[in-house]
Amino acid sequence: MRKGTPEMNKALKYSIKVRVNGREIITKVDSRLLLSSFLRENLELTGVHVGCDSSNCGACTVLIDGDSVKSCTVFAVQCDGSEITTIEGLSTNGNLHPLQTAFREKHGLQCGFCTPGMIIQGSWLLANKKAETEDQIREGISGNLCRCTGYQNIVDAIMYARDMVSEREDADGE
Amino acid sequence: MIDLRQISSLKKITEKGSYLLIGSMVSDRKIESSRLIKEKIPLIAAVANNIGDPQVRNRGTIGGSLSHADPSGDWGPCFLALRGSAVAVSVKGKREINSDHFFTGPFSTALKEGEILEKVMFQIPSGASGYSYIKIERKAGDFATASAAVQLSLDKQGRCSYIGIGLGAVSDRSIRAVKAEKKVVGKQITDDIISEAAESGSQETDPYDDMIRGSAEFKREMIKICIKKALTEAYKMAEGLS
Known part of the structure; x- marks a missing residue:
């Protein structure tokens, strides 16, 4: 997990409840933590690739409530109450999508x-x-x-x- | 930073009298696929379809884009061509901001501290009307190098009774080509008039040189082409209906 600067550690933490690849997660996040960072660093879902970090390349695309979005351009806190699917969640019972x-x-x-x-x-x-x-x-x-x-x-x-x-x-x- | 997601009234598209009201948090995706919008003001759906890429349209909203006020954004030219108005709300109440006064500079709007953009209002065009949105982009999904939105109506004699020309990426903000509009309104439209309007519109711009999308001179030429194409398309469409 990223340690962050002292200033960042002082940032407000918000409780969020999300369902990621079918798993319910209740945690606290900094208000400015990107969804891509949350998925990769907090949940270790490193299939979420970050190519540009600026909404151009699409490597970080995930589904939020069924809509494809670039996770580098969404804050994790904005996903409270949402269902997220990453590449790790596409297969079912060991069968490839x-x-x-x-x-x-x-x-x-x-x-x-x-x-x-x-x-x-x-x-x-x-x-x-x-x-x-x-x-x-x-x-x-x-x-x-x-x-x-x-x-x-x-x-x-x-x-x-x-x-x-x-x-x-x-x-x-x- | 405030999250407005839970305010459902900001996500509505409604028809009220001769107006369409689009909540500021309606996504570009919802706009491009809305049957009501396609039927009443198809220019708006066409512009939505031109924005970024599918993932951007799934997430982006009309109010977010207008408030962000990128001079190269797509909603600015559309908002200006339709002479829409923005409804701003704060604890002090509501006020309407005319599209001509909405953009105040690069990434700057007339919205004041404590105000949020609640919705955007557009008058539904009447009679024989046509529209077009022409955008020149360097690559798929890019911001515009130059863009022109045109909304046009013809009266029963075939004269232009309404013309709105909004331009993107050719000034420090989205602008309305007022002088170009004057060349067209009240007239029987001809190729010459369209060329004159395109020339005039290009002179109203003030683009900047940039390393990625080209020189100011290039953009002035490109906007001429955008205006010409958009006017021609809009006119042909309106003529077909009259």
Whole structure:
């Protein structure tokens, strides 16, 4: 955990109650602690990558109450009462999320730095039916940078996951 | 720092008479997907759709952006083109701030200490109207290099009965191109008039040189293109409806 300066230690502490990846957490945070720092340093969820710390790169994308947001641009205290999902919370009972499978199958990652953000944003696109076309997916991940420039495989992976999910839904429906 | 999240009245979109009222904490996402806004003042939905990227729009709000008053922000030009007004509230009561007096400088507004922006009011355009928001950006999701929002109405004779031109990123604040508007209002719109208005609008700007998005001269040229395109699009749309 970050020690902080003496001034920071004197900062007001606020109680928050959040549910992170299904786990209820009640704790106290400084008013200006970023959500990205809270997740990485207080909860050790280091899958939340911090690339730019200025809302540009999207590597720190998480879901707050189902909405994808850049966690470097939200204060932890603002999440009181919210449900947060990070990359660590996407798999269920040890089974990879379809997007995680798809990124592996379609080589949707190279160095892997942007991957958690890409997958979380991809999950938001799938959940909100915003991955119907390739153009929609490209627009949908426009806030996520991949410095390996591996966009084509990322787009392919999201399309692959979308088709996997819809096939499953069709099978469930029958 | 005060968290306003729990005040639900700040998150409402309502229609009242000939006005749309948008709470200051309504997200860009909610605005771009609101059926009411798309139907009544589609310029507002179009502008919302142009902001940042999906994650930014999930989190960003119209009131937050207007109060932050970034000279390159997207809401400023829209607010000015629609001649909206901002409702400020404090323990002393409420007051309305006309869009022409809202921005007072870079990242500065007419909001006073102790006041919060409660909502923004927009008059719903009547008759044959058209709109356009043209934004030149260096890369996807960037702040504008130059941007122009246009709202236009035509009367039964096909003359321009309302014109609002708001410009972003070309001055120390979002500005209304008043002289350009004067070239258009009351007239039958032609290509020449549009070119004249674009020229005039460009002269009303005062952009600064910057290393990332270009020189002042470049931005003056770009804003001319934005105004021309936006006026042409808005006019064609209105003409199609008249």
